[in-house]
Amino acid sequence: MAETRRYIxxxxxxxxxxxxxxWISIQGKxxxxxxxxxxxxxxxxxxxxxxxxxxxxAFVAYHPGTAWKYLDKFFTGFYLKDYTxxxxxxxxxxxxxxxxxxxxxxxxxHVVFVTLCLVVMMFCLSVYGVLCxxxxxxxxxxxxxxxxxxxxxxxxxxxxxHYQVMSSRGFNCLVQILSGNCLAGVGIGWWKCNHNAHxxxxxxxxxxxxLQHMPFFAVSSKFFSSITSCFYDRKLNFDSVSRFLVSxxxxxxxxxxxxxxxxxxxxxxxxxxxxxxxxxNRGLEFLGLVVFWTWYPLxxxxxxxxxxxxxxxxxxFSVTGIQHVQFCxxxxxxxxxxxxxxxxxxxxxxxxxxxxxxxxPWMDWFHGGLQFQVEHHLFPRLPRCQLRRVSPFIRELxxxxxxxxxxxxxxxxxxxxxxxxxxxxLQARDLTNPVPKNLVWExxxxxx
Numbered sequence: 001m002a003e004t005r006r007y008i009x010x011x012x013x014x015x016x017x018x019x020x021x022x023w024i025s026i027q028g029k030x031x032x033x034x035x036x037x038x039x040x041x042x043x044x045x046x047x048x049x050x051x052x053x054x055x056x057x058a059f060v061a062y063h064p065g066t067a068w069k070y071l072d073k074f075f076t077g078f079y080l081k082d083y084t085x086x087x088x089x090x091x092x093x094x095x096x097x098x099x100x101x102x103x104x105x106x107x108x109x110h111v112v113f114v115t116l117c118l119v120v121m122m123f124c125l126s127v128y129g130v131l132c133x134x135x136x137x138x139x140x141x142x143x144x145x146x147x148x149x150x151x152x153x154x155x156x157x158x159x160x161x162h163y164q165v166m167s168s169r170g171f172n173c174l175v176q177i178l179s180g181n182c183l184a185g186v187g188i189g190w191w192k193c194n195h196n197a198h199x200x201x202x203x204x205x206x207x208x209x210x211l212q213h214m215p216f217f218a219v220s221s222k223f224f225s226s227i228t229s230c231f232y233d234r235k236l237n238f239d240s241v242s243r244f245l246v247s248x249x250x251x252x253x254x255x256x257x258x259x260x261x262x263x264x265x266x267x268x269x270x271x272x273x274x275x276x277x278x279x280x281n282r283g284l285e286f287l288g289l290v291v292f293w294t295w296y297p298l299x300x301x302x303x304x305x306x307x308x309x310x311x312x313x314x315x316x317f318s319v320t321g322i323q324h325v326q327f328c329x330x331x332x333x334x335x336x337x338x339x340x341x342x343x344x345x346x347x348x349x350x351x352x353x354x355x356x357x358x359x360x361p362w363m364d365w366f367h368g369g370l371q372f373q374v375e376h377h378l379f380p381r382l383p384r385c386q387l388r389r390v391s392p393f394i395r396e397l398x399x400x401x402x403x404x405x406x407x408x409x410x411x412x413x414x415x416x417x418x419x420x421x422x423x424x425x426l427q428a429r430d431l432t433n434p435v436p437k438n439l440v441w442e443x444x445x446x447x448x
Contacts, residue, residue: 007081017052025054028083031074041279043193046200049207050343054080057089057346058200060096061380064105088401092347095393099379109385112165115152122149123183130302139303143312147319153179154323155368161192163381181288187268189278189285197231199380201341203331203353206230210331215242216256217249219332219420221427227338247429250422258321330355330373333416350377351398356407361388374405
């Protein structure tokens with residue numbers, strides 16, 4: 001006699017949405033991942049963000065086929081009643097299966113090797129120029145070269161955080177520590193925690209940390225109500241200081257981006273000193289940061305004067321600021337929402353919240369894969385070298401289901417980002433108390 005299946009409703013599943021009682025549904029089967037959440041390689045937060053929901057699309061996007069065999073030990077014996085799959089999700093899963101069958105997730109090409117060679121070359125040239133050249137101009141260029149090296153090492157960290165770029169997991173972790181912690185001073189543990197939360201809750205104002213830049217920036221007037229960040233677990237206060245800074249954010253955007261590296265340095269240490277569980281080795285990460293904060297200050301101290309030292313640091317920070325701008329272009333001007341992400345509209349939210357950058361293939365090195373942000377968000381495990389290849393399939397799928405597939409030039413993306421910031425800035429000024437007006441005030445507020 002066939003075994004009778006036991007079912008629970010969607011409403012019953014939604015009740016299991018806390019850290020102490022965390023259930024999810026994958027293809028209609030209910031799994032209890034309460035105790036697994038702490039050991040989840042992607043961290044606890046992605047699971048909490050989608051707790052009490054069907055997460056099939058997110059699971060397909062983030063996990064290789066080998067992960068399915070581990071699900072049975074979490075199976076509760078329950079099935080989701082009236083489980084259905086939308087046409088969009090069905091097509092998305094078919095496309096993921098086709099990519100997997102074609103071996104696209106395993107075909108990583110030589111991008112990482114070439115990038116690693118570039119990083120080593122730029123690092124050596126920068127150090128050699130500082131130590132051996134008598135020319136101020138050469139040493140200034142070396143500062144910029146250092147910033148360019150940080151950008152390329154950032155792409156390696158980004159790739160290796162999403163999929164295994166090396167032959168083994170241990171070697172992959174070593175490359176992460178070397179390229180991130182040791183060479184760039186950015187902790188891979190912080191990056192994974194932050195970036196996974198961003199991908200799961202793409203452009204959610206209260207769940208996506210990549211949009212939470214108060215008091216300096218607000219991409220939406222919804223931030224003016226002092227919403228609570230579910231990532232930082234604190235209220236993002238919109239006080240008088242925030243109001244003033246946001247009011248001029250379209251003017252301060254690029255200068256702040258030149259110094260944005262400082263925030264990454266701070267966040268890398270803060271998360272290591274916190275009680276958050278990380279998927280990386282805390283001691284190894286801390287050692288990597290110590291290595292960076294040993295060689296970089298020593299290199300700067302080798303410059304002959306304080307003036308040159310300051311210029312070198314500013315040059316390296318400013319050049320790497322280009323990468324921080326790139327991160328913002330893909331999302332700041334896209335659709336935003338408030339609330340937790342939903343597992344039922346994974347494809348829709350990823351396409352609505354992202355912006356592609358059009359560029360020639362020879363410029364792919366500059367964008368590091370971010371130019372295909374829609375493709376990357378839908379298939380984060382897909383190697384960078386495959387994104388251009390799958391782009392037509394994603395575009396066609398979006399067209400079929402009448403979903404946005406937004407792509408603009410690099411310069412247009414900058415203009416759109418500034419316009420988004422300007423709109424929010426003018427809205428912030430409307431909330432301020434009247435102040436004495438002068439000619440400078442009139443000029444700024446008339447022309448934005």
